[in-house]
Amino acid sequence: MFEKILIANRGEIALRIHRACREMGIKTVAVHSSADADAMHVRLADxxxxxxxxxxxxxxxxxxxxIAAAEITxxxxxxxxxxxxxxxxxxxDIxxxxxxxxxxxxxxHIRLMGDKITAKETMRKLGVPCVPGSAGEVMTLAEAAQSAAEIGYPVIIKASAGGGGRGMKVAATADDLSExxxxxxxxxxxxVGNDAVYMEEYLSTPRHIEIQILADGQGNVVHLGERDCSLQRRHQKVLEESPSPAMTDQLRTxxxxxxxxxxxxxxxxxxxTIEFLFENDEFYFIEMNTRLQVEHPVTEMVTxxxxxxxQINVAAGYPLTLRQEDIKFSGHAIECRVTAEDAVTFAASPGPVTEFHxxxxLGVRVDSALYTGYNIPPYYDxxxxxxxxxxxxxxxxxLRLNRALEEFVVSGIKTTLPLHQEIVHNAExxxxxYNIHWLEKYLAER
Structure with a gap:
């Protein structure tokens, strides 16, 4: 097992990794910018x-x-x-x-899945269902028009190397295609410095369902169920839950x-994480994330x-001892992403935190690196x-989420806590x- 791990990140995820290491008896090294000198993970690391x-x-x-920080420590x-x-x-590689x-x-594997065109081709060959679309990169408007005619409108144009909604545009008709x-x-x-794009059929009311996997590279693989990440604003996830309200045991299996x-x-x-669009009980692969997800805690709570x-055990060379029959799903979990933004305008709100409670x-977890007196820098997510x-x-x-949101206090800055309270009280x-378009429609009409 490793004796010391350098955490090449910041904020709540850096603290999350530190805590896992501490419980495993592994020392940690925190790296930080000058703006994060007072960050919680910096204070707690060895x-x-x-x-x-x-x-x-x-x-x-x-x-x-x-690399220098890793070497000197x-x-x-x-x-x-x-x-x-x-x-x-x-x-x-470095x-x-x-x-x-x-x-x-x-x-x-990161390279293979990092290019969405290659990833889609790879998954199709491995028997994973994919959204109908272009055979590969669409290089010219003429090619785009031909692909769109074959796929059928509406179509969505996606960046091959994009993410987080960047380089993603919908053409409802042929008149919209050029722009x-x-x-x-x-x-x-x-x-991202890469203008390669491809095209897919635009599904009208899909849910965003992702499957968490854990593998050791020695032939042992388990899936840990699904997360429903359909509540999104500008293709950014806002709330996630597991299991999905739309899932059945048969579909999950x-x-x-x-x-x-x-x-x-x-x-x-x-x-x-293998991400899918899910519509009419059918799954369509969209991408694979070769890392830990922001929303991983909901999977941890139900498994x-x-x-x-x-992750650490597998990286250290230990084979998985878990088998699929060992994975038991218990109850339901929901995660709210709380951001330092105005809940109405979504304008960023960095600055000093005057109160944090x-x-x-039972059953309530908060992953955060905030503390009273911390000054949220304006440079990051x-x-x-x-x-x-x-x-x-x-x-x-x-019911528990509603109670927890009522107790959550962050003063001195604006946050999206009020938005989450609105969502939890919404009948739909x-x-x-709900589907991936629901939240943006709700925000436009409220």
Whole structure:
């Protein structure tokens, strides 16, 4: 087992990884920008190293500085968390070349799944159902028009190397295609330096369902059920739950086995998430995330499995002792992503936190790096806390979530806590009758 792990991230996920390491008897190294010198994970880690100024480009994305920090502290391994360098194959190559273990899949698997066109082709060959679409990259408007005619309108144009909704545009009719195609390419180029796009059928009322997997690269693979991530704003997840209100045991078994078989055939190791659009009881692959997900706690709550510790064990070479029949799903869990934003305008709201009080009680978990007096810097993602609630049923979970939201206090800044309170009281949400377009429609009409 590793003796010391460097955590190449910040915020709540850095603290989450530190806690998992501490419970395993592993020492931690926190890296931080100058803006995060007072961060909670920095305060709690065994060692800390400043790796640059506030800009993430000069700090959390600064590969030489992170490698140097690992070397001077004699870290055995690096855990990337999510975001930043977590799916950067070049970073994995460099970490490995320096004799340090990367806690995650191989660079080859990251590259394979990082390009959405290649990922889709790979999954189709492995028997995973995919959204009908173009055979590969669509390079010209003429090709786009031909593909759209074959697929049928409406179509969605997606960036091959994009993510988080970047480079994603819908063309409802042929008249919309030129602008959507041009916009998707230019947006993708600006965001990730790659303007390659492809096309898919635009499903009208799908849910966003993702399957969590855990594999050891030694032939052992389990799936840990699904998460429903359909509540989204601008393609960004706002609330997640497990199990999905739309799922049945039969559907879960079917898609879980399909995914597990594909991952085993890939000889994949580590945690991963296979994301689908789900409509009319059919699953359509959209992408694979080769890292820990922000919403992993809901899976932990319904399975009792610590995914970060599982990641670390697999990276250390230990085979999975879990078998699919060992996975038991218990109750229901919901996660609310709380951000430092105005709940109406969604304008960012960094600044000092004058009061911070988290809810407690049975089945309530808060993953956050905030504390009273902490000054939220303006340089990074606005996520400040995750409220996760678990209970025996969805109905009980909603009651507990409502109570927990009433207890949650964050003063000095604006947050999206009021939005989550609105959602929990909404009759359609409580009935589970929502899809990926529901939240944006609700926000437009409220």
């Amino acid at each position: 060692e800390s190293v400043c790796i640059g100024p506030p800009s993430s480009t000069d700090s959390y994305l600064n590969i030489p500085s992170i 004699n870290a055995d391994a690096i855990h990337p968390g999510y975001g930043f360098l977590s799916e950067n194959a070049k970073f994995v 970490v490995t070349a320096h004799g340090i273990k990367f806690i995650g899949p191989s660079a080859d 959507a195609f041009s916009s998707a390419r230019s947006e993708s180029k600006l965001a 079917r898609i879980g086995k399909t995914v597990a078989d594909a991952i085993r055939d890939m000889n994949y190791d580590g945690v991963g 009792g499995i610590d995914l970060v510790q599982a 988290v809810p407690g009680g 606005s996520l400040i806390a995750k409220l996760i609630v678990h209970s025996n049923s969805r109905e009980e979970c909603l 949400f409580r009935a589970g009758s």
